[in-house]
Amino acid sequence: MLPEGRSRRSGDGRRDLTAIAISCFARYGYQGTSIDRIAREAGVTKGAIYHHFRSKEDLLAAAVMDRIGEFETRVQSACRAAAPDESLRRIAEVCAQHATSEDRPRFAIKLMVESIETNDPVVEEMRGMMRRFRAFLRNIIRAGQDGALFRADADADALAALFTSAVIGAETQFYLDPKRFSLEHTLETFVDQMLDNLRLAGAAQAREGGAIRD
């Protein structure tokens, strides 16, 4: 972690350690990651970590806030100025892209699941993130309903909950079985199906047309 000249630089220590902690937590989870492991991977000693962070929990909090911020930026950027149906597509796409990237995609699911019943501060943050994500999706669906693109009688909240479920469930299975579980295809199927369901009368024809596309 030290720069090549081996002099001590100011300012990057905390950020670099957070990045390494994110990698470790994403792979081993919080309980499975020791401070010694983080220190070792950073090429420093534990003392250096405790210089920047009050505790292991403090380090976890920094990691969680970093990942939540990145996630929300990614989702918002994906559907800027797009139509509601295109927005839903793009969100599914960026989730799939991130899940297959090198940016420690497993962090959110690992820490979310691990923290259930055992780490209330993290659960609170993750819960907030998921609520915001569902609200964001619900608002997209409602915008489509307001614009007569989607049928008005669909339950936007339930569909938003379903969208987030499909994303979490598909990512989990992909991480478990990357050779045999196709994340992108599953999410694409999901969005197709949801949009079919959301579209107005005439959907049966659209579906026949869909078959021709393949």
Next chain:
Amino acid sequence: MLPEGRSRRSGDGRRDLTAIAISCFARYGYQGTSIDRIAREAGVTKGAIYHHFRSKEDLLAAAVMDRIGEFETRVQSACRAAAPDESLRRIAEVCAQHATSEDRPRFAIKLMVESIETNDPVVEEMRGMMRRFRAFLRNIIRAGQDGALFRADADADALAALFTSAVIGAETQFYLDPKRFSLEHTLETFVDQMLDNLRLAGAAQAREGGAIRD
């Protein structure tokens, strides 16, 4: 853990310890559960655990096999002799019921996620379970297609993958936020949507009829 008469009975030790380990692993995860905790909750000492199990990993293996067996029994029982559409409904229902039961429902998701990248034997078992579950669902969908109940051009594999994703994702969110995430409603919405998609021409009318049902 000892019976009231305080005599030492044979045969139940291993099974009782497995049950307590399942509870602990379901709550704290594998890394977050110490042998001492399991012993304490069982009312015995570590020595008793090591009498029955060779190692902590051995105990985990017993727990995993137990839970996988129970899950598969439950799913198969749910849809015995039912039509394909009814089968899909029932499977979603029993998953929701189990997730809200006292039978340590979080075990599978906790251990599945925790083991990704860190515990290959458990990943293998969980992967096998999920593959069997998807194959089971796929076969139900195909039976519906063969019986002309479902349209023949739907991708049964993709829909099975979507079904399992919805279940995992909805359960995860429910465990994270039981007050604000409605598991049963989400899975019901999912099954409705999937069956709408799977049904043959006339689906548009069926959907109009669906709106009237509410």
Next chain:
DNA sequence: GGGAGCATACCGACCGTTTAGTATGCCGCG
């Protein structure tokens, strides 16, 4: 320019506690 003073970033040793596992002893039952 250089030295003093201070702040920051880190080090290595240490602490008390906890961990998975081991060895040995004891008790009850058939």
Next chain:
DNA sequence: CGCGGCATACTAAACGGTCGGTATGCTCCC
């Protein structure tokens, strides 16, 4: 009596965290 089912005491290593000290960077003043 022997064996299964435990309990107890112990081991070495690992855990999160603390502490005194060192190295370096920066600023100010003579």
